[in-house]
Amino acid sequence: GESVGLHLPTLSVQEGDNSIINCAYSNSASDYFIWYKQESGKGPQFIIDIRSNMDKRQGQRVTVLLNKTVKHLSLQIAATQPGDSAVYFCADGAQSGGSNYKLTFGKGTLLTVNP
Amino acid sequence: DGGITQSPKYLFRKEGQNVTLSCEQNLNHDAMYWYRQDPGQGLRLIYYSQIVNDFQKGDIAEGYSVSREKKESFPLTVTSAQKNPTAFYLCASNTGTGNIQYFGAGTRLSVL
Numbered sequence: 001g002e003s004v005g006l007h008l009p010t011l012s013v014q015e016g017d018n019s020i021i022n023c024a025y026s027n028s029a030s031d032y033f034i035w036y037k038q039e040s041g042k043g044p045q046f047i048i049d050i051r052s053n054m055d056k057r058q059g060q061r062v063t064v065l066l067n068k069t070v071k072h073l074s075l076q077i078a079a080t081q082p083g084d085s086a087v088y089f090c091a092d093g094a095q096s097g098g099s100n101y102k103l104t105f106g107k108g109t110l111l112t113v114n115p
Numbered sequence: 116d117g118g119i120t121q122s123p124k125y126l127f128r129k130e131g132q133n134v135t136l137s138c139e140q141n142l143n144h145d146a147m148y149w150y151r152q153d154p155g156q157g158l159r160l161i162y163y164s165q166i167v168n169d170f171q172k173g174d175i176a177e178g179y180s181v182s183r184e185k186k187e188s189f190p191l192t193v194t195s196a197q198k199n200p201t202a203f204y205l206c207a208s209n210t211g212t213g214n215i216q217y218f219g220a221g222t223r224l225s226v227l
Contacts, residue, residue, distance in 0.1 A: 008155045032214050043121075043205055043218035044158075089157060093214060101214045105150075105157035 008087065010110045019077040021109045023090035026071065030092035032101050033066060035075045038087045038108070047075070047088075077111075085113045118142040121206050121219035127227050128193065128200060136191045136222045138206035144217075145210060147189035151175060152203040152221075161204075164189055193224065201226050 013019050025033070031052035036044035050057045050064045050073075057064050063076040073090050087108040093101030119140045128134045138147065146165045150158040160173030164183040178197025183189050189208075193200045203223050207216040 034215065036218075041221070041223075043119075043207075043220045046215050046217065049215060091158075102160070102163070103216065105159075107155065107157040 008108055008110050010112065012112045012114060013080050015080065015082060015113055015115050017080055019075075019080045019084070019111060019113075021075045021077075021088050021090075021111065023073040023075075023106050023109075024071055025073065025090070025092040025104070025106075027092060027094060027104065028071070029094040030104075031095075032093040033064070033073050034091050034093070034103065035062075035064060035073075036089045036091065037084075038089060040086075044089060080111075080113050082113045082115055085111055087111070119206060119208055119217055119219035121204075121222050123222060124220070126222055126224045128224060129227050131195045133192055133194050134200075134224070136193070136204055136206075136224070138189045138191065138219060139187055140189075140206075140208045140219075141187060142208060142217065143186070144208035145186070146208060147183070148207040148216060149173075149179070149181065149189070149191045150205045150207065152205060158205060161191065200224055 034049040035047040037047050038044040048059045048062050048064050050066050061078045065074045087110050089108045091103040091105045093103045122137045148163040149161040152158050159175050161179050162181040164170035167186050170183050180192045203221050205221045206219045209216045
């Protein structure tokens, strides 16, 4: 993830609409990308991940798109529900010794779903 | 929160005091991590450990210390040298070959 300043980007959508949350990363060596959802006062929850050998991956109501050329990642949420309201973080990773990835997190986007 | 327990949920530190945050996991994960989260910010890595009895500094290790004497446990001590300790602290773990990090519910540390 990249530094985008102290103010959290926000996205407000109507219930039932599709949401698209964007993220840019800066490390050309990153080959693993992951999205988390964090509700207020809780720890982040894993949503979906993707490796650099893929451009798109789909889960249940979510799709992640990866554009390595411009170092951009997006999370699409279909038929957004009030329960989807949270802060969404992207993270990118490059191997750092052994087989584990060290993740770099973006600052997050606050998604608000209006009923 | 899936098998990762952080305690306490809220913690208050007096000036000059060291405090220790607990992180326990029953997922049999090899690697464990500590992150700090400030309001409106992403997560910043403090320390991580890939195996028992070994750990490495992250991006903001100054003023913090850790130990990894058991696979299940990775306590974080916020020392008096950390002049701005107020934050939300998150512990995570993953398998030695996996990439998805699973997080605990966090500890919110405040200064009295």
